[in-house]
Amino acid sequence: MMKEKLRRVIISGWTNFRRNSYVSFGTTGVMALVLILFLGMVAVNFLGSVMVSSLEAKVDVSVYFKAEASDDAIRMVKTDLESLNTVKSVQFVSREEALAQFKERHAQDALIQESLAELETNPLQASLNVKATDTGQYASIVSFLETHKQRTAIDKINYYENEAVIGRVQNISQSAQQWGLIVTLILAVIAVLVAFNTIRLTIYNQKSEIEIMRLVGGSNWYIRAPYLVEGSLYGIFAGVLALVVFYSGVASVSSKVALVMPGVSLIGYFVGNGIQIVLMALAAGIGLGVVSSLIAIRRFLKI
Amino acid sequence: MIELKNISSVYEDSFVALHEIDLHIAKGEFVSIVGPAGAGKSTLLRVLTREQKPTSGEVLIDGVNLAALSNDDIPLLRRKIGTIFQDFKLLTAKNAFENVSFALEVVGAPTSRIKEDVPKALEIVGLADKAANFPHQLSGGEKQRLAIARALIHRPRIILADEPTGNLDLVNSHDVIQLLQKINELGTTVVLVTHNREIVDALSRRVVTMEKGKIVRDQAENGKYII
Numbered sequence: 001m002m003k004e005k006l007r008r009v010i011i012s013g014w015t016n017f018r019r020n021s022y023v024s025f026g027t028t029g030v031m032a033l034v035l036i037l038f039l040g041m042v043a044v045n046f047l048g049s050v051m052v053s054s055l056e057a058k059v060d061v062s063v064y065f066k067a068e069a070s071d072d073a074i075r076m077v078k079t080d081l082e083s084l085n086t087v088k089s090v091q092f093v094s095r096e097e098a099l100a101q102f103k104e105r106h107a108q109d110a111l112i113q114e115s116l117a118e119l120e121t122n123p124l125q126a127s128l129n130v131k132a133t134d135t136g137q138y139a140s141i142v143s144f145l146e147t148h149k150q151r152t153a154i155d156k157i158n159y160y161e162n163e164a165v166i167g168r169v170q171n172i173s174q175s176a177q178q179w180g181l182i183v184t185l186i187l188a189v190i191a192v193l194v195a196f197n198t199i200r201l202t203i204y205n206q207k208s209e210i211e212i213m214r215l216v217g218g219s220n221w222y223i224r225a226p227y228l229v230e231g232s233l234y235g236i237f238a239g240v241l242a243l244v245v246f247y248s249g250v251a252s253v254s255s256k257v258a259l260v261m262p263g264v265s266l267i268g269y270f271v272g273n274g275i276q277i278v279l280m281a282l283a284a285g286i287g288l289g290v291v292s293s294l295i296a297i298r299r300f301l302k303i
Numbered sequence: 304m305i306e307l308k309n310i311s312s313v314y315e316d317s318f319v320a321l322h323e324i325d326l327h328i329a330k331g332e333f334v335s336i337v338g339p340a341g342a343g344k345s346t347l348l349r350v351l352t353r354e355q356k357p358t359s360g361e362v363l364i365d366g367v368n369l370a371a372l373s374n375d376d377i378p379l380l381r382r383k384i385g386t387i388f389q390d391f392k393l394l395t396a397k398n399a400f401e402n403v404s405f406a407l408e409v410v411g412a413p414t415s416r417i418k419e420d421v422p423k424a425l426e427i428v429g430l431a432d433k434a435a436n437f438p439h440q441l442s443g444g445e446k447q448r449l450a451i452a453r454a455l456i457h458r459p460r461i462i463l464a465d466e467p468t469g470n471l472d473l474v475n476s477h478d479v480i481q482l483l484q485k486i487n488e489l490g491t492t493v494v495l496v497t498h499n500r501e502i503v504d505a506l507s508r509r510v511v512t513m514e515k516g517k518i519v520r521d522q523a524e525n526g527k528y529i530i
Contacts, residue, residue: 001411008408019396212392215352216453217381218409220374 005222013229023202024234030198031238031288032245034191035281039246041184042277043266047257048180050264052173057131059166061138061159063145064125067095069153077150078128084144086137091129098124125155135170192288199231199292203300210300220301224294231293235285243281304330304492305351305461310360312346312516320346321357322516328494330460333487335503336496337528338513344496347513348463351494352386353377365460382410385454385491389466391446393438393453399425400434403453410457424452428482444475451482461492468499476502503528 017024065074074092081090093101099122106112132138142159145151159166203210213223247270254267270277305328312321321343328334336344349355350362353369362369364380372380385406394402403421412420425431428448430441438446447467454462464483468476480502487493497503503510503526510526512519520529 004414005411016396206396208392209394209396212394213405213409214378215354215381215386215392216406216409217378217384217457218405219378222409 009222009225010229012226013233016226016230017233020202023205024237027198027202027234028237028241031195031234031285032241034195034288035238035242035285036246037187037191038284039242039277039281041187043250043270045180045184046269047261047264047266048176050261052169052176054261055169056135056173059131059135059138059169061130061132061141061157063128063130063157064155065127065153066155067125069126069150073150073153074126074128077145077148077153080148081128081130081141081145084141086132086134086141088131088133090131093127093129095122095124095126098122098127135166135173138166195288196292196295199234199289200296203227203293203296207300210297214301223301224297227293227297228290231289232286233289235287235289236282238289239282239285242285243278246281304328304332304365305494306361306363307347307350308361308363310347310350310357310362312343312350312355313358319516321350324360324516324518326511326518326521328492330492331487331490333484333493333506333508334495335506335508335510335526336494336513337498337503337510337530338519339530340498341515342513343516344513345465346516348386348465348494348496351461351463352384353380378409382457383460385457385459385462387447387450387454387462387464387467389469391438391450391470393446393450395438398435398437399430399441399449402438402449403456406453406456412457420456424456425449427455427485428452429478442475443470444472444478447471447475447479448482451479451486455486455491459491461494462486464493464495464497466496466498468497468502480506500528 063077078090078092081087099116102124103113103116130141132141138159142157145154145157148154210223250267250270254265257266258264305326307324307326310321310324311319313319324343324347336347338344346355350357350369351364353372356370365383367380369380394405397405400421403424404417407417407420422431422434425434428451430445430449430452433441433445433449438449441449447470451467454464462483467479467483471479476499483493483495484506507525509524510520510522510528512521512529514530
């Protein structure tokens with residue numbers, strides 16, 4: 001009995017969708033646009049977070065040690081830093097490595113090479129490059145170092161030189177996240193309203209049909225169910241359409257994005273997360289369709 | 304079968320549509336309700352299908368008090384009743400077959416019964432060859448015959464017909480009334496609201512005359528259209 005009813009409801013929903021092909025086409029199109037907008041926001045959020053994290057990756061704090069600092073002292077500072085949970089990584093650069101890196105960086109500059117050759121001692125200092133888990137943590141790491149018992153072995157901490165840059169990156173990353181969230185929410189509300197209104201108009205056209213079904217003795221659920229099926233069909237078709245359009249768009253834009261942001265593969269991200277993206281788009285489409293239908297039909301069922 | 308006790312219906316603008324109506328209709332009767340426009344005939348039918356609640360009084364159908372029905376019970380009441388309207392009220396998105404089968408689907412009839420009964424009903428009203436046509440592809444008379452097929456398909460105990468011939472010419476009106484008579488002969492109670500003097504006079508059955516929301520005359524047999 002239930003199976004029979006379910007079958008009838010699905011067939012009836014499908015028939016409505018098919019026979020109203022003109023309206024269905026319009027509604028599906030509007031919903032597909034809404035979903036493309038959603039997917040676009042996912043792409044923008046992804047690129048935004050890649051940008052912010054690449055900026056953050058460039059920020060670090062270097063601790064330079066005095067020439068006479070012992071290896072033990074340096075090792076102790078390193079171990080203590082690593083035990084902090086605000087510290088992501090600590091990299092030790094010895095005086096020799098620093099010199100080698102310096103020479104390599106200035107290999108083309110004959111003057112520098114000559115000056116270095118004339119020096120009898122290595123003028124460079126050993127250092128620790130500290131990366132924090134979060135850009136907001138550098139200040140606390142630096143104050144930890146300031147009070148460390150091996151403070152005397154430390155010559156200087158370049159945080160004070162980088163402070164302004166670190167602050168700026170932190171601001172950018174915070175406001176990018178906040179604004180991203182606000183814009184996403186506003187667009188989502190607009191998108192839902194547009195999709196909802198489109199479905200409401202579609203159902204409004206069938207207002208008298210719904211009233212007749214009530215008069216013939218149809219129960220509310222029996223009348224409502226085919227419209228919910230129809231709503232979810234809009235969602236499924238809109239989801240598929242949006243995914244096709246969006247993925248072809250991403251495929252054509254991806255190489256251009258890689259030019260601006262080297263090492264970033266937009267298509268790679270969306271293919272890698274393909275299953276989640278497809279499920280998300282379909283679920284959003286079906287959810288939007290069903291909920292809009294449910295709300296829209298409610299007011300016609302009161303007779 | 305149908306019992307109206309002291310029914311009054313007052314609209315929001317204090318227009319009195321029904322005023323202290325008492326009416327009893329027995330099983331198997333064919334009752335015509337006549338009266339000028341605004342007499343309260345259609346309101347009376349809407350009260351019977353619970354499209355409208357009376358302001359006061361009691362309506363009983365098969366002993367069930369309609370005031371006590373919950374929103375979920377209303378469909379069950381309407382399945383006992385077949386309703387025919389002046390404006391047909393067909394489902395425009397469904398074809399003739401589906402319009403009739405819908406009334407069976409809502410009562411949960413099995414597919415085998417639908418496949419058997421719907422063509423029979425269409426045959427009775429003379430639309431066997433138009434099963435696949437949509438309402439806009441049918442003439443006025445055909446639409447009303449289709450509405451009748453829908454009203455009788457689930458074998459209701461009562462048929463309420465609100466001006467079923469109001470939009471039809473003479474020949475089609477005659478066909479529709481003949482169908483209603485046939486249904487009545489099979490034991491269904493028929494309540495017919497009409498303006499049509501010829502039809503009422505030709506029927507020679509019980510006639511209830513209404514005026515300004517009141518029953519002013521109730522001719523139990525051989526009733527005539529008198530206003």
